[in-house]
Amino acid sequence: MAGRSAPTVRRTRVATELRKLREQAGVTATEAARTLGTSQGQLSNVESARFGVSGARVRAMASAYGCSDTAFIAALVNMAEGRTRGWWEQYRDILPAALLDLAEVEHYATSLRTAITVHIPGLLQTVDHARELFRQVVPEFSPPEVEHRVSFRIKRQDVLFRDSPTPYLAIIHEAALRMQFGGAAVAKGQLGHLLEMSERDHVTLKVIPFAAGSFPGSGQSLFYSTGQVPRLDTVHLDQSHGPAFLDAEAQLEMYRVLLGKLEALALGPVKSRDLIHNLVHDL
Template sequence: MGLRSNPSQRQRRLGAELRRLRELSGMSATDAGALAGLGRAHMSHIEMGRTAIPEEKLRALAHAYGCNSQKLVDALVAMGRSTGKGWWTDYQDSLSASVLDLAELEASSTALRNFEWVYVHGLLQTPEYMRALFEIGNRDASPDELDRAVDFRLRRQEILKGDTPLVLHMVIHEAALHMQFVGAEIMRRQIEHLVDLSRLPHIEIQILPFTAQTYPAGFGTPFALFDSSAPELGTVHLEHPVAPLYLGDPAHLTRFTEAFEQLSTVALPPLDPEPESKFHARKDSLGLVQHLLYRM
């Protein structure tokens, strides 16, 4: 089997986690390869995500590395077994690999915590809001290309439905709700959509107001934290104009988890559109969005 020239995010993460476990154990790549009946070069390719590793060898290596978490081992095996094919495969002819990687990551995650300060997150967007953003971002795109991009994002939103939907906790800066590049009426309907989504038990939405007294230093960019069935496989996703970043080492996970906790603490209480919340005794996210809608 030839080496992968462009491993997916899942394949790179599997290799990186095996390397992390090996380094924690103090075992060299040469010794690990010998134990698994593989050469050092082969081990290097596995740890770079360039080639697959059979399940029995993966389990043997995890045991040799002293990994005592059966949940982590099983999750790594599942990553190795995955073909990477899903509904997103239908779009590989027209969308970038990084976009497909994001859809695969969302599909395999159990929860998502996200901070946005300019846009509403894609999983919460209305079709007309999506299309307006795509038109602004790619003015040369044909109507068919725009339709396909919108369709793809709507397909991503399917993970919010069903018996085991993705659990969301979103913190949105108030600035994102003032942006008029999509048009006032589109923004109005987008805000109303956020209120509707907040009725779902697995979706929590908070607004970070301009009047917030504190703010985690160094976090002036949106970020997403994806939870996995094994805590060690959590992933930080950072958008970037050139290429998105996927971070999975424990230090980054801790840093961004703490930042999100700070953001959710200083943000207004979550949107709560239930009837008993119609009259507010305190400032909260619903009161702020109602005020914004009134002014539009």
């Protein structure tokens, strides 16, 4: 299989951070190229993610730009050198590249948080629930595409089942729990799966009840992936055309605050499970 023509999301992030470091240091591309002993064209290719970059080169660039944050530099080096092809690459010619990027971000995250209003988070969906969602997409997916999307979504859930599972916080509004996608039987199976997952040590499930009233960020689905250092965190917003990734420091801080507000509104894990048990009983 040929390599991806487009850079991976991690390579793009390394390139973006290196460019930010140079600009924050007030160093022009011409000056940086001269200091690093390279051409301006090669530097441009690195900063635009057309070329990958070695860990040694990352350290040299950080030094040239006066960056003394050793933890941040080490995290960038790790991102630059971690070029192992992930399982998601088998879907490269089948699904949009943004979905592959989402799986890659989740795979390398040190923790994951999500807040969602009308859907069950993808990492907690059952096969039947996911299949029903993809059948309702407009324009309509073909049956094979539905199955590709379902299998991809289920494989993403490996981050919660591998030997060192990723800590995961899911904040779900009660509205999402009451939506009966696929009918009562599918809904009951989905709620039962949520209860099972909520008992895992690394999974925290919290419900925002209708009684909480209005709350910030109610019109969007928010996913937050924690990097090795806070500067390398990533926000991904679920949109109709696919995930959009945000990584500017001001954006990251805004969404950290938003997630904190939503978590404060939500019921605790025990009361959240009690609410779900009551919903299952009513089906």
